[in-house]
Amino acid sequence: MLLFxxxxxxxxxxxxxxxxxxxxxxxxxxxxGDFTLKIFKFQNEKEEVYSKIKSTxxxxxxxxxxxxxxxxxxxxxxxxxFNVVENSIETFGMYPNTFQDTSKALIxxxxxxxxxxxHVGRIRNSIIGDSIYRIINRFGTRSCTQYFVNDxxxxxxxxxxxxxxxxxxxxxxxxxxxxxxxxxxxNMEKDQSIKKEIQELDERYERGDRELISDIQKTASIxxxxxxxxxxxxxxxxSTYVWESNFILYGEVAALMDQLSEExxxxxxxxxxxxxxxxxxxTRQDGTSxxxxxxxxxxxxxxxxxxxxxDVLGEDHKDHAKNLDYVLHNYLDxxxxxxxxxxxxxxxxxxxxxxxxxxxxxxxxxxxxxxxxSEKIIREKRPDYPEETVNQISxxxxxxxxxxxxxxxxxxxxxxxxxxxxxxxxxDSAPFIMYAYARACSVLSRAGNSRxxxxxxxxxxxxxxxxxxxxxxxxxxxxxxxxxxxxxGYMLYLVKSFNEFYLNCPVIGNEEEYKRIRLLxxxxxxxxxxxxxxxxxxxxxx
RNA sequence: GGGCUCGUGGCCUAGUAUGGAUAAGGCACCGUCCUUCUAAGUCGGUGAUCGUGGGUCCAAAUCCCACCGAGCCCGCCA
Numbered sequence: 001m002l003l004f005x006x007x008x009x010x011x012x013x014x015x016x017x018x019x020x021x022x023x024x025x026x027x028x029x030x031x032x033g034d035f036t037l038k039i040f041k042f043q044n045e046k047e048e049v050y051s052k053i054k055s056t057x058x059x060x061x062x063x064x065x066x067x068x069x070x071x072x073x074x075x076x077x078x079x080x081x082f083n084v085v086e087n088s089i090e091t092f093g094m095y096p097n098t099f100q101d102t103s104k105a106l107i108x109x110x111x112x113x114x115x116x117x118x119h120v121g122r123i124r125n126s127i128i129g130d131s132i133y134r135i136i137n138r139f140g141t142r143s144c145t146q147y148f149v150n151d152x153x154x155x156x157x158x159x160x161x162x163x164x165x166x167x168x169x170x171x172x173x174x175x176x177x178x179x180x181x182x183x184x185x186x187n188m189e190k191d192q193s194i195k196k197e198i199q200e201l202d203e204r205y206e207r208g209d210r211e212l213i214s215d216i217q218k219t220a221s222i223x224x225x226x227x228x229x230x231x232x233x234x235x236x237x238x239s240t241y242v243w244e245s246n247f248i249l250y251g252e253v254a255a256l257m258d259q260l261s262e263e264x265x266x267x268x269x270x271x272x273x274x275x276x277x278x279x280x281x282x283t284r285q286d287g288t289s290x291x292x293x294x295x296x297x298x299x300x301x302x303x304x305x306x307x308x309x310x311d312v313l314g315e316d317h318k319d320h321a322k323n324l325d326y327v328l329h330n331y332l333d334x335x336x337x338x339x340x341x342x343x344x345x346x347x348x349x350x351x352x353x354x355x356x357x358x359x360x361x362x363x364x365x366x367x368x369x370x371x372x373x374s375e376k377i378i379r380e381k382r383p384d385y386p387e388e389t390v391n392q393i394s395x396x397x398x399x400x401x402x403x404x405x406x407x408x409x410x411x412x413x414x415x416x417x418x419x420x421x422x423x424x425x426x427x428d429s430a431p432f433i434m435y436a437y438a439r440a441c442s443v444l445s446r447a448g449n450s451r452x453x454x455x456x457x458x459x460x461x462x463x464x465x466x467x468x469x470x471x472x473x474x475x476x477x478x479x480x481x482x483x484x485x486x487x488x489g490y491m492l493y494l495v496k497s498f499n500e501f502y503l504n505c506p507v508i509g510n511e512e513e514y515k516r517i518r519l520l521x522x523x524x525x526x527x528x529x530x531x532x533x534x535x536x537x538x539x540x541x542x
Numbered sequence: 543g544g545g546c547u548c549g550u551g552g553c554c555u556a557g558u559a560u561g562g563a564u565a566a567g568g569c570a571c572c573g574u575c576c577u578u579c580u581a582a583g584u585c586g587g588u589g590a591u592c593g594u595g596g597g598u599c600c601a602a603a604u605c606c607c608a609c610c611g612a613g614c615c616c617g618c619c620a
Contacts, residue, residue, distance in 0.1 A: 023560085024560050024561095027560095030563090031563085031566090032563070038562065038563095038564090040562065040600080040601080041592075043600085068563075069562095069563055070562075070563075071563065072560085078596080084591080115619065131582085144578080150620070153619075153620065154619065154620085155619075155620065173588095197545050198593090237566085267618080268618090269618095270618050271614045272618080278616085279618095281617085281618045282598050282618090283618080284618045285618060286618085288618090290617095290618065290619085290620090291619070292620095294620095295620090312615085315546080315547070315613080315614050315615085316614055316615060316620095317614095317620090318545095318546060318547085318614075318615065319545080319546080319615055319616070320615090320620085322546090342546095342547085344547075344548075344613070345613065345614070347613085352613095377582070378582095379581090381581090381582070382580090396584090399562075400577095408556095409554090409555070410555085410556085412547060412548075413547090413548065413555085414548065414612080414613055414614090416554090418553095418554085420569085420571080421553095422555070424568095424569070425582050426566045426568085426569080426582055427567085427568040427569060427582095427585090428554090428555075428567070428569090429568085429582080431582050432568095432582065432583085434582085434585085435582050435583070437551095438580065438582095439580055439583080440579095442579065442580060443580095444579095445578095445579095446579060481559080485555095485556090489555095489556065490566095492556095492568085493567090499583065499584070501582080501584075502579080502583080502584090503575095503584050503585085504577060504584090506579065507579060508578085509578085509579085510578095510579095541580085542580080542582075
């Protein structure tokens with residue numbers, strides 16, 4: 001799929017001609033060489049193996065081959081690696097060059113119930129989902145994102161009823177809707193009639209009462225707009241929204257239930273599927289549909305237009321997804337490739353987050369505080385920057401920091417949100433990356449005319465070249481494992497190699513200026529490329 | 543109780559898929575470097591029986607078993 005050159009394969013092929021080695025015997029990212037061949041199985045004859053390989057392997061890109069312990073390390077000429085990078089950028093405008101796949105992918109992420117503002121727990125879903133979307137797109141599979149709007153079922157009916165009961169006549173706002181929603185749940189325990197009202201509304205809804213559906217959709221829209229606005233602050237744009245109610249309104253849920261009729265079992269009027277020894281209910285006693293049924297319909301819908309479907313889900317959905325997957329493949333002949341990407345819950349130092357108890361940090365709060373902190377630091381460090389620049393930088397820093405701090409952690413790890421970490425702009429952080437980019441831009445802006453020189457690459461230049469050269473490997477594995485954190489780790493590695501280069505290799509006015517400017521141009525391009533995958537907003541000045 | 547996931551210096555994380563060279567970064571702490579391209583940076587130092595105990599192997603953070611601890615799930619909620 002990728003069109004970049006691969007020395008590893010070439011070296012391996014050559015060695016295979018004389019010794020029986022497999023792909024697992026050779027590593028690309030060793031600390032001791034550019035490629036490392038493990039020769040434990042030739043321990044008794046390693047000198048011989050080494051000299052034979054060394055004399056046989058006559059490649060113009062190999063600078064050196066060394067025997068160290070039970071390893072043979074291959075060193076690639078930096079100039080060769082850099083040519084690969086530079087040629088690709090000059091020819092295709094990017095490195096690595098990828099070609100567009102004909103298949104299409106759909107990443108469903110966020111899909112938060114529109115019953116309140118989005119908080120730092122939910123946003124992990126959006127950040128991971130959006131990054132994966134960008135990564136897959138970059139890799140060459142056309143993709144888009146989708147938000148499944150839950151505008152049916154008890155929760156959103158409660159939201160609607162809360163407004164009717166407690167805020168009737170008021171203009172709908174996120175605040176009074178949330179208040180009504182919380183009141184419904186707290187009063188429900190004392191007042192059984194509320195449950196009944198909800199049930200009646202649900203039945204009307206499922207019968208296709210267009211006026212009610214439209215009212216509820218309107219209610220959900222108000223909250224959804226605030227969620228969308230929060231997402232946009234982080235550069236997260238959802239391509240399409242699919243409203244759950246449409247599947248009910250146009251009879252698709254009912255149609256799917258018909259399709260499944262042979263598999264369905266009854267308990268009274270309620271219907272369920274038996275998966276293993278578990279009963280998965282799809283309709284209630286009163287005939288109304290359950291989330292599982294609607295989600296099945298939604299997935300069949302997704303498969304109509306997409307070859308690859310990816311769901312980004314909280315770990316609490318693991319069982320749901322497992323059951324869903326079972327039904328899709330065993331009863332419904334699901335035609336697309338499907339992957340489920342789970343992420344661990346985000347907790348606060350004070351414990352679990354709960355919208356109803358009110359101990360949440362909303363994305364808007366987080367964003368605001370991060371902007372403030374950033375402004376404070378910029379005013380300290382760059383007192384000469386005009387207000388507009390401070391604003392621009394602090395917004396970019398806030399958006400990038402929030403995203404990076406969350407995406408850099410492996411999704412299946414639990415995460416504790418800490419203000420001290422969220423507001424730290426040093427070390428493994430987005431500003432650390434942004435700062436390196438700004439430095440590179442600053443040097444490039446001063447570049448004059450310089451002549452080519454023939455000197456070899458020093459170790460700092462070589463490390464930077466290698467870090468750039470390896471970008472496709474990280475990109476590939478982040479796609480293979482659907483892990484955006486791999487790109488985050490790569491960026492930190494790339495930036496560290498740049499920082500060492502920057503400190504040790506003066507560019508402007510140096511006799512190596514021409515060569516180093518070329519390195520910086522490539523670095524700049526790869527920084528832009530990889531930052532974009534994570535939604536890090538680079539600026540020429542920071 | 544059953545199922546899934548996580549456990550790596552004081553704190554946070556990478557490495558675990560494919561076992562291999564002194565376990566790699568960051569935060570915090572101590573010290574270094576701005577008359578050279580942005581010090582949100584650099585370099586050095588302190589600090590790890592890789593949850594515990596067994597097993598497999600020439601070799602285990604990585605594979606297997608057991609146990610301990612944390613999270614999530616086990617609704618005619620979503």
